[in-house]
Amino acid sequence: MLPSSGVSSLPQFAPAAYSVAAVFLWGASDFSGGYGSRRANAFVLTAFSHVCAFALMLAIALTQHGAFPNRASIFWAVAAGVIGGFSIAIFYRALASGHMGLAAPIGALLGAAIPTLVDIALEGAPSRWSILGFALAILAIWLIARPEAQGENDESGHPKGVAAAALAGVGFAGFYLCIHQATGSPIWVAAISRIGSFAATSIAILATRAPLELNRSATIFGALAGCLDITGVALFIFASEHGRLDEAVVITSLYPAITVLLARIVLKEHFSRWKFVGLLAALAAVPLIAAG
Numbered sequence: 001m002l003p004s005s006g007v008s009s010l011p012q013f014a015p016a017a018y019s020v021a022a023v024f025l026w027g028a029s030d031f032s033g034g035y036g037s038r039r040a041n042a043f044v045l046t047a048f049s050h051v052c053a054f055a056l057m058l059a060i061a062l063t064q065h066g067a068f069p070n071r072a073s074i075f076w077a078v079a080a081g082v083i084g085g086f087s088i089a090i091f092y093r094a095l096a097s098g099h100m101g102l103a104a105p106i107g108a109l110l111g112a113a114i115p116t117l118v119d120i121a122l123e124g125a126p127s128r129w130s131i132l133g134f135a136l137a138i139l140a141i142w143l144i145a146r147p148e149a150q151g152e153n154d155e156s157g158h159p160k161g162v163a164a165a166a167l168a169g170v171g172f173a174g175f176y177l178c179i180h181q182a183t184g185s186p187i188w189v190a191a192i193s194r195i196g197s198f199a200a201t202s203i204a205i206l207a208t209r210a211p212l213e214l215n216r217s218a219t220i221f222g223a224l225a226g227c228l229d230i231t232g233v234a235l236f237i238f239a240s241e242h243g244r245l246d247e248a249v250v251i252t253s254l255y256p257a258i259t260v261l262l263a264r265i266v267l268k269e270h271f272s273r274w275k276f277v278g279l280l281a282a283l284a285a286v287p288l289i290a291a292g
Contacts, residue, residue: 014242015238015239015240015242015243015247015248016239016243016247016251016287016289018235018236018238018239019235019236019239019247019248019251019252020251021232021235022232022233022235022236022239022252022255023251023252023254023255023257023258024255024258025228025229025231025232025235025255026228026229026232026252026255026258027255027256027257027258027259027261027262028228028258028259028262029224029225029226029228029229029232030091030092030225030255030256030259031258031259031262031263031266032221032222032224032225032228033045033046033049033088033091033092033221033222033225033229034091034092034094034259035221035266035267036092036217036218036220036221036222036225037092037093037218039215039217039218039221040213040214040215040218040222041205041208041210041211041213042089042090042092042093043089043201043204043205043208043210044205044210044211044212044213044214045092045214045218045221045222045225046085046088046089046092046197046201046222047089047198047201047202047205048214048219048222048223048226049222049223049225049226049229050085050194050197050198050201050226051198051226052222052223052226052227053194053197053226053227053229053230054191054194054195054198054230056226056227056230056231057187057188057190057191057194057230057234058191060187061185061187061188061191064185064187066184066185066186066187066188067183067184067185067188068184068185068188069182069183069184069185069188069189069192070183070184072181073181073182073183073184073189074182074192076178076179076181076182077178077179077182077189077190077192077193077196078192078193078195078196079178079196080174080175080178080179080182080193080196081192081193081194081195081196081197081198081199081200082196082197082199082200083171083174083175083178083196083200084171084172084174084175084179084193084196084197085194085196085197085198085199085200085201086171086200086201086204087167087168087170087171087172087174087175088168088197088229089201089204090164090167090168090171091107091164091165091168091172092225093164094107094164094165094168106165106166106169107165107166107168107169107172107256108141108169108172108253108254108255108256109138109141109142109169109253110166110169110170110172110173111168111169111170111171111172111173111175111176111249111253112137112141112173112249112250112253113138113173114170114173114176114177115173115176115177115180115245115246115249116134116246116249116250118177119244119245119246119249120246123244123245123246126244126246126247129288129289130247130288130289132288133250133285133287133288133289134246134250134285134289136281136282136284136285136288137250137251137253137254137281137282137285137289139278139281140254140257140278140279140281140282140285141253141254141256141278141282142278143274143275143277143278143281176240176245176249179193179233179236179237179240180240180245182237183241186234186235186237186238186241187234189234189237190230190233190234190237191230193233194230232252232255236248236252239251239252247289250285250289251285251289254282254285257278257279257282260275260279261279
């Protein structure tokens with residue numbers, strides 16, 4: 001369980017450890033959401049996943065005694081949820097329409113780059129080791145995202161799902177920046193953010209007149225995606241509260257490595273030597289960033 005906000009003495013690598021845990025959760029969540037969206041409308045599946053996520057975090061929050069967010073933090077959490085909820089739905093659509101091994105890293109790269117630049121501008125440059133780790137992480141994401149097969153392109157010659165993944169990545173950046181402004185128990189902040197997420201995806205459902213249908217498979221994958229995602233969000237909030245935002249963002253943005261591995265194992269998607277090198281670069285980047 002997450003320590004309550006305000007813990008004064010933490011090991012140096014504690015924020016990085018929570019960020020790494022979020023990598024595995026978000027990677028598995030994106031695979032589940034993308035796979036489930038192949039069998040259902042992305043907005044409907046995402047809205048359902050947000051309901052499951054809210055129920056999970058609310059149940060945990062009620063058993064804890066963490067600090068409830070103040071009014072300003074509630075605003076930032078809801079704003080983060082609105083931006084993040086819509087972005088996740090767009091991202092799931094990208095994962096479902098294109099190759100997961102291509103769409104996932106693009107969203108991660110844009111989602112990491114914008115908050116990292118903002119945090120460096122506000123807090124100053126990190127240590128040399130962290131900068132080296134950032135460079136390795138960017139290289140890792142690029143190698144994992146490197147298109148290799150002709151089948152990954154649509155009729156216009158552009159890679160499938162790239163535009164939607166890029167739009168989602170900008171939204172992820174907005175989510176990171178907004179959620180970082182919220183203080184209080186990470187569990188409460190995560191739970192409240194899902195109120196905004198559900199509202200955003202519900203409006204999208206009404207606007208597109210999407211049929212409210214989920215088969216058994218989509219229901220299972222949607223619930224799994226929501227629970228994994230919200231747990232990762234709580235871990236990310238904790239990591240960003242007790243460490244630098246740019247370090248938490250860059251480490252957690254390595255989650256496409258997990259999505260790619262799952263796509264390779266379950267869906268038998270192509271896995272080249274360059275993707276393998278990218279995974280090794282991602283593993284090397286984490287301790288360098290944490291050491292800073």
